[in-house]
Amino acid sequence: MKYLKESPSQTAGPYVHIGCTPNFAGIRMYDGDLGATMKRGPVQGEEIVVTGAVHDGMGAVLMDAMIEIWQADAAGLYPSPREVRGRADPNFTGWGRSAGNPETGLFTFDTVKPGQVPWRDGTLQAPHVTVWIVARGINLGLHTRMYFEDETEANATDPILKRIEHRNRIPTLMARKTANGVYRFDIVLQGVGETIFFDI
Amino acid sequence: MSEGYIRRDRDWHPPALHTAYKTSVMRSPRAAPLSFPTSLGEETGPVFGHDMLGALDNDLITNFAQPGQMALGPRIIVQGRVLDENGRGVPGALVEVWQANAGGRYRHKNESYLAPLDPNFGGCGRVITDAEGRYEFRTIQPGPYPWPNGPNDWRPAHIHFSVFGQAFAQRLITQMYFDGDPMIWQCPIVGSISQTAAIETLIAKLDMTQTIPMDARAYHFDIVLRGNRQTLFENRQEGS
Ligand SMILES: [Fe+2]
Numbered sequence: 001m002k003y004l005k006e007s008p009s010q011t012a013g014p015y016v017h018i019g020c021t022p023n024f025a026g027i028r029m030y031d032g033d034l035g036a037t038m039k040r041g042p043v044q045g046e047e048i049v050v051t052g053a054v055h056d057g058m059g060a061v062l063m064d065a066m067i068e069i070w071q072a073d074a075a076g077l078y079p080s081p082r083e084v085r086g087r088a089d090p091n092f093t094g095w096g097r098s099a100g101n102p103e104t105g106l107f108t109f110d111t112v113k114p115g116q117v118p119w120r121d122g123t124l125q126a127p128h129v130t131v132w133i134v135a136r137g138i139n140l141g142l143h144t145r146m147y148f149e150d151e152t153e154a155n156a157t158d159p160i161l162k163r164i165e166h167r168n169r170i171p172t173l174m175a176r177k178t179a180n181g182v183y184r185f186d187i188v189l190q191g192v193g194e195t196i197f198f199d200i
Numbered sequence: 201m202s203e204g205y206i207r208r209d210r211d212w213h214p215p216a217l218h219t220a221y222k223t224s225v226m227r228s229p230r231a232a233p234l235s236f237p238t239s240l241g242e243e244t245g246p247v248f249g250h251d252m253l254g255a256l257d258n259d260l261i262t263n264f265a266q267p268g269q270m271a272l273g274p275r276i277i278v279q280g281r282v283l284d285e286n287g288r289g290v291p292g293a294l295v296e297v298w299q300a301n302a303g304g305r306y307r308h309k310n311e312s313y314l315a316p317l318d319p320n321f322g323g324c325g326r327v328i329t330d331a332e333g334r335y336e337f338r339t340i341q342p343g344p345y346p347w348p349n350g351p352n353d354w355r356p357a358h359i360h361f362s363v364f365g366q367a368f369a370q371r372l373i374t375q376m377y378f379d380g381d382p383m384i385w386q387c388p389i390v391g392s393i394s395q396t397a398a399i400e401t402l403i404a405k406l407d408m409t410q411t412i413p414m415d416a417r418a419y420h421f422d423i424v425l426r427g428n429r430q431t432l433f434e435n436r437q438e439g440s
Contacts, residue, residue, distance in 0.1 A: 019298025080244035137223030
């Protein structure tokens with residue numbers, strides 16, 4: 001059979017927003033930017049807002065990044081045709097995309113707290129969100145996960161968190177609750193407090 | 201259960217740190233990424249329907265132009281397939297593209313190149329692959345442009361691609377170059393890919409058979425996304 005190599009990645013560059021969030025970049029296209037909203041109507045479960053920034057190795061906040069998230073709904077179901085365990089909340093897309101605030105660089109996702117999803121062996125993972133970061137200077141999009149600091153019990157038995165050797169880095173994967181329904185999640189690309197990224 | 205997606209070949213992709221590309225120096229993680237097999241969260245992903253597309257979304261020559269106007273520059277069609285590593289077409293894949301205009305200028309507030317904007321060119325488009333994984337869009341050939349890195353670095357003419365497959369693990373952003381462009385081999389961003397064979401897969405080939413006579417030339421560019429390991433196993437069984 002014919003086996004092909006994956007196309008090699010190239011940086012998203014400084015103008016990724018022209019292609020992926022043109023309206024944010026001041027180019028009026030389509031019917032708005034894809035991924036700007038994750039809700040088509042009233043959603044099930046706890047609605048939360050996640051906000052944060054991406055920091056470089058000098059501590060500067062990136063102003064030209066693009067963050068995407070993908071997650072299960074409140075019942076732990078993915079809004080995907082490949083989800084065979086049940087039907088996900090029809091009003092929840094599971095996917096969000098944020099260019100970050102043009103003044104502060106802060107990204108924001110208006111979403112729901114995901115339910116638990118089984119790992120490959122059937123054991124339940126802690127509630128988490130898959131996060132993907134691209135920007136100028138990032139040669140291959142970075143995958144990480146956002147867990148929730150207040151899910152202490154579920155986090156303690158999460159099959160991925162359990163296998164992380166450097167336990168002191170686990171907080172880099174935790175969103176902090178800063179108010180009711182509001183979480184803060186910062187991504188550090190390099191150096192002290194460097195986020196754990198995944199080859200997944 | 202699925203065997204998950206084939207692991208990324210990190211020697212084929214550019215490393216996070218490529219010092220000749222200066223911005224990567226402070227934006228590259230120092231720790232090695234943690235390896236895990238994919239699970240449901242990476243093996244699923246958002247789905248985009250053809251119904252979300254506007255009639256001009258894949259025509260960059262007119263999708264930003266004033267009525268009756270067109271973007272300036274050499275008219276081209278870019279076409280190809282989105283495939284997975286097992287050689288199968290990926291249907292329903294959203295392909296988003298963006299590029300500079302024919303003079304090498306982007307429509308962006310941070311852009312400082314002296315080349316002028318084209319009032320009829322926005323610089324973005326999108327298309328969703330058909331049942332066989334085919335996509336096509338019409339545009340103008342972008343110009344090369346200088347950029348602040350070394351004292352005199354120029355990007356080869358290129359089009360940026362953002363591609364979704366059927367799984368978030370397949371998510372990919374890359375760039376397409378044009379066959380025969382000598383600037384490809386001088387570019388620090390291209391050079392972040394160490395293997396020449398890998399770079400060559402990003403170079404679109406002129407395809408005169410697909411040209412629209414008296415209108416636009418055609419370039420062919422296939423994109424390969426990660427494949428599922430289960431598929432490999434199935435195929436081996438079929439072949440035995
Ligand atoms: Fe570019």
